[in-house]
Amino acid sequence: MDKKNKKQESTTALQVISNETSAADKLQFEIEQKTKELQRTLEQLEIKKRLSANRVLFIEVLDKLTEATERISNEDSFDSEHYKLKFVSFGNYRDEEVFTIGNRNLISEFVAFIKIKVADKIRELEEELIS
Secondary structure (H helix, E strand, O other): OOHHHHHHHHHHHHHHHHHHHHHHHHHHHHHHHHHHHHHHHHHHHHHHHHHHHHHHHHHHHHHHHHHHHHHHHOOOOOEOOOOOEEEEEOOOOOOEEEEEEOEHHHHHHHHHHHHHHHHHHHHHHHHHHHO
8 A cells, every 4th residue: 555545545544533522422412402401391290290189289279178168167156266366476385375266257257268368379279380
């Protein structure tokens, strides 16, 4: 072989190596992009999972509030026989009761108000889950 052929062969080999390196770099870039995309998708899925869990908790609270409404509506005394609202202040070792509300009408109004707020929160969570 002459020098010209050897030079062409080495140049061709360098081009092949360069092309392979370029292809490997492109493949590595694609892998990194797909990994980032997968990570974003997993993060979004985790957020949706948390939203769904919160929605379930709020639905359970709404069910309990509905049950409380039914029980209170069946009562006919001034004070509720089943429910009381207690306000406490948090202390270092134990909570200290500040006051208690036992009036059936006030408790009923409070429960109705909270039901509206909980239902609003459920709708808000559902909208976030859909988006």
